Amino acid sequence: MSALGELRRIKGSTPPKQRNQNRAAFLFLLPWFLGLALVTIGPMAASLGLSFTRYNLLSPPRFNGIDNFVRMLEDERLHTSLGVTFQYVFISVPLQLGLALLLAVALDRGLRGLSFYRSAFYLPSLLGASVAIAMLWRQIFGVDGLVNTVLAWFGIEGQGWISNPDTALGTLMVLNVWTFGSPMVIFLAGLRQIPAMYYEAAAVDGASRRQQFWRITMPLLTPIIFFNLILQLIGAFQSFTQAFIVSGGTGGPVDSTLFYTLYLYQRGFANLDMGYASAMAWLLLVIIAAFTAINFWASKYWVFYDDQD
Amino acid sequence: MRGNLRRRLGVVAAIGAATTLALTACAGNAAPADEAPELELSDEPVTLSFTWWGNDTRHAITEELIAAFEEEHPNITIEPQYTDWAGYWDKLSTSVAAGDIPDIIQMDEKQLSTYAANGVLMDLGGLSSVLSTGDYPAAVLGTGALDGTQYGVPVGINSYTIIANRDLLDQYGVDLPDDETWTWDDFVDTAAEVAEASGGAIAGTQSWGFEDGGLNNWLRQRDSALYTTDGEVAATEEDLESWWEFLLEATKAGATPAPSATIERESGGLAESFTATNQSAFGPWWSNQVQALRDASGQDLVALRVPSTDGASDGWPYYKPSMFWSASSKTEHPAEVATFLDYLANSEDAADLLLAERGVPANERIRDYITPKLDDVNQTVVGFLDDLAPEVGDAPPATPPGGGAIEAIIDQHTQKVLFGELTPDQAATSFLAELQQALDDAAV
Numbered sequence: 205m206s207a208l209g210e211l212r213r214i215k216g217s218t219p220p221k222q223r224n225q226n227r228a229a230f231l232f233l234l235p236w237f238l239g240l241a242l243v244t245i246g247p248m249a250a251s252l253g254l255s256f257t258r259y260n261l262l263s264p265p266r267f268n269g270i271d272n273f274v275r276m277l278e279d280e281r282l283h284t285s286l287g288v289t290f291q292y293v294f295i296s297v298p299l300q301l302g303l304a305l306l307l308a309v310a311l312d313r314g315l316r317g318l319s320f321y322r323s324a325f326y327l328p329s330l331l332g333a334s335v336a337i338a339m340l341w342r343q344i345f346g347v348d349g350l351v352n353t354v355l356a357w358f359g360i361e362g363q364g365w366i367s368n369p370d371t372a373l374g375t376l377m378v379l380n381v382w383t384f385g386s387p388m389v390i391f392l393a394g395l396r397q398i399p400a401m402y403y404e405a406a407a408v409d410g411a412s413r414r415q416q417f418w419r420i421t422m423p424l425l426t427p428i429i430f431f432n433l434i435l436q437l438i439g440a441f442q443s444f445t446q447a448f449i450v451s452g453g454t455g456g457p458v459d460s461t462l463f464y465t466l467y468l469y470q471r472g473f474a475n476l477d478m479g480y481a482s483a484m485a486w487l488l489l490v491i492i493a494a495f496t497a498i499n500f501w502a503s504k505y506w507v508f509y510d511d512q513d
Numbered sequence: 514m515r516g517n518l519r520r521r522l523g524v525v526a527a528i529g530a531a532t533t534l535a536l537t538a539c540a541g542n543a544a545p546a547d548e549a550p551e552l553e554l555s556d557e558p559v560t561l562s563f564t565w566w567g568n569d570t571r572h573a574i575t576e577e578l579i580a581a582f583e584e585e586h587p588n589i590t591i592e593p594q595y596t597d598w599a600g601y602w603d604k605l606s607t608s609v610a611a612g613d614i615p616d617i618i619q620m621d622e623k624q625l626s627t628y629a630a631n632g633v634l635m636d637l638g639g640l641s642s643v644l645s646t647g648d649y650p651a652a653v654l655g656t657g658a659l660d661g662t663q664y665g666v667p668v669g670i671n672s673y674t675i676i677a678n679r680d681l682l683d684q685y686g687v688d689l690p691d692d693e694t695w696t697w698d699d700f701v702d703t704a705a706e707v708a709e710a711s712g713g714a715i716a717g718t719q720s721w722g723f724e725d726g727g728l729n730n731w732l733r734q735r736d737s738a739l740y741t742t743d744g745e746v747a748a749t750e751e752d753l754e755s756w757w758e759f760l761l762e763a764t765k766a767g768a769t770p771a772p773s774a775t776i777e778r779e780s781g782g783l784a785e786s787f788t789a790t791n792q793s794a795f796g797p798w799w800s801n802q803v804q805a806l807r808d809a810s811g812q813d814l815v816a817l818r819v820p821s822t823d824g825a826s827d828g829w830p831y832y833k834p835s836m837f838w839s840a841s842s843k844t845e846h847p848a849e850v851a852t853f854l855d856y857l858a859n860s861e862d863a864a865d866l867l868l869a870e871r872g873v874p875a876n877e878r879i880r881d882y883i884t885p886k887l888d889d890v891n892q893t894v895v896g897f898l899d900d901l902a903p904e905v906g907d908a909p910p911a912t913p914p915g916g917g918a919i920e921a922i923i924d925q926h927t928q929k930v931l932f933g934e935l936t937p938d939q940a941a942t943s944f945l946a947e948l949q950q951a952l953d954d955a956a957v
Contacts (some may be wrong), residue, residue: 261606262631367777369932452780458928473603475918
């Protein structure tokens with residue numbers, strides 16, 4: 205399965221007899237387009253407008269040019285929040301994808317009860333960003349939490365993992381890695397698409413399992429890895445709930461879990477500085493767009509589409 | 514990939530969602546009209562929205578109160594909108610932005626001036642034909658006025674206090690200190706003594722520095738204050754430095770728990786605090802929190818006076834209004850709003866339900882009426898506040914617009930001091946700069 209290759213193939217010109225069907229399709233899509241316009245495009249346009257204003261929510265916004273963006277240059281907490289977010293994204297996403305790939309390959313070996321394991325591993329993805337799990341995380345990594353209890357069995361004295369500035373962000377990364385289920389399921393589907401005959405031919409030629417993995421599995425899986433990478437990067441840049449719950453909304457201890465979106469929220473609602481918060485939202489959009497563009501550019505050099513001519 | 518695009522835009526959309534509404538609503542946000550409204554009750558059915566923050570106990574009591582009021586005034590329906598403290602201000606500011614201001618608003622001292630300066634709150638002076646404030650001491654009533662305009666009726670009064678757990682003190686053989694003469698050093702010594710006697714099983718005292726009450730008391734003991742009457746920052750770097758310096762000394766002396774334990778509890782709220790879970794002998798709190806702490810702890814908690822530098826308390830203790838009743842400047846039914854506010858402020862029927870849950874009533878007639886009906890815990894709180902009366906000075910100057918950000922600013926700086934990221938003097942400089950910035954940003 206190569207979703208991107210598939211997309212490219214669809215993009216050609218449309219024969220005339222299909223036009224009527226297209227009209228029906230657009231009609232069916234209308235509710236979705238309306239939703240997009242009303243709850244996404246409209247608010248986005250409004251927030252773009254607000255990013256050039258001073259707006260405290262209580263009085264009408266006042267135009268102040270690019271002031272908000274200039275203030276960002278000197279805002280140390282903004283820079284801290286960018287640092288925290290980049291650390292989080294660039295450490296936890298590769299780890300998460302690595303683990304997802306590892307387990308997908310292991311599960312693909314025709315394990316008995318595959319569907320059970322698949323569901324079990326997928327479950328955390330459904331729960332990962334929820335408030336309940338973030339609350340649970342506080343308990344597990346607390347001073348009297350599960351982690352320290354287990355460590356105590358081995359005579360190791362634990363610490364308050366989420367309340368220590370050196371380890372708090374790490375626990376949130378672990379939480380993100382733990383939600384490896386959704387990329388794993390996509391990897392599994394990708395692995396199933398690789399024709400068995402490649403492996404058979406390689407086995408006949410005397411290739412080891414390891415060689416088969418690096419020479420067949422990995423190259424054919426690169427489009428899926430690329431897809432997962434883009435998806436998880438975008439998601440990780442926008443992480444909010446975990447840090448909000450675990451730090452009680454402060455981004456603490458000592459701003460060590462001050463995610464970008466959390467700081468945006470604080471500026472908007474605690475400081476009643478919604479113009480600045482809107483400007484921050486647009487900076488985040490630009491950052492995410494830039495990283496996505498870099499990824500697409502770099503993909504030329506490492507992503508292999510087997511349907512390429 | 515389509516879902517993916519939507520996720521990407523999610524953050525932006527969240528911010529935008531509130532603001533689109535806001536843009537459509539801007540037109541209605543002009544300053545309130547000056548002429549006193551005619552207070553004539555309507556014969557038609559009237560619905561008023563009423564918003565407050567609180568816990569489940571308060572929600573239940575307030576719902577009961579609404580039912581009682583509606584029975585007396587069959588054509589008025591009160592529509593309750595309640596939430597906890599954390600979500601309250603997000604919701605209220607968004608409602609205002611959407612042009613949907615609740616008619617009656619439970620307001621906090623730190624936000625009063627911000628909302629008043631933006632024209633959200635009504636001048637309650639215009640309601641005086643219905644809403645009487647005669648039973649309020651002038652000084653207390655004045656805490657709800659800004660530049661002579663009454664924007665809020667004080668609900669209850671509070672004082673800052675050190676709560677001591679008498680059961681824990683007995684258990685570890687430490688005497689309850691004499692709070693009429695104790696100094697800060699006595700406080701830290703006693704706390705360290707308990708911690709040591711327990712062999713580390715409990716902490717001496719909870720740390721402080723996560724809200725402005727403690728700082729206000731510290732400043733007032735130095736003849737200073739957080740703000741001037743003109744709404745400028747009055748606190749000096751020396752004052753703040755000494756405050757954090759003392760916190761570090763207490764930590765070094767073993768009187769307070771380790772910083773990470775403090776931070777962990779701090780983000781868990783009152784229910785997870787050391788005091789509520791009987792894991793510290795002392796803790797700084799507001800007097801209206803005694804009831805909730807007692808309920809959670811189940812042990813014998815008493816409110817003590819705040820220690821001082823020289824063992825004397827003259828003029829620096831103060832009564833803080835726990836909250837205010839305010840009204841929307843945009844309400845279409847000022848007469849009904851006044852009727853309901855009068856019920857909240859002056860009715861004995863309402864007091865029978867409210868008791869001291871929102872603080873000991875600021876209305877003196879109501880306080881006298883209600884005191885015999887209070888349970889033991891709240892009787893002691895009333896007693897504590899009454900005993901303090903001779904030493905109480907004027908309330909601190911009002912928080913200027915934008916000052917609501919102070920809690921987050923204090924919290925961040927105290928964390929940095931506790932974890933050694935900032936020295937007390939660096940923290941003092943940074944704190945004053947950030948507070949000033951918050952005030953400047955809010956200037957209308």
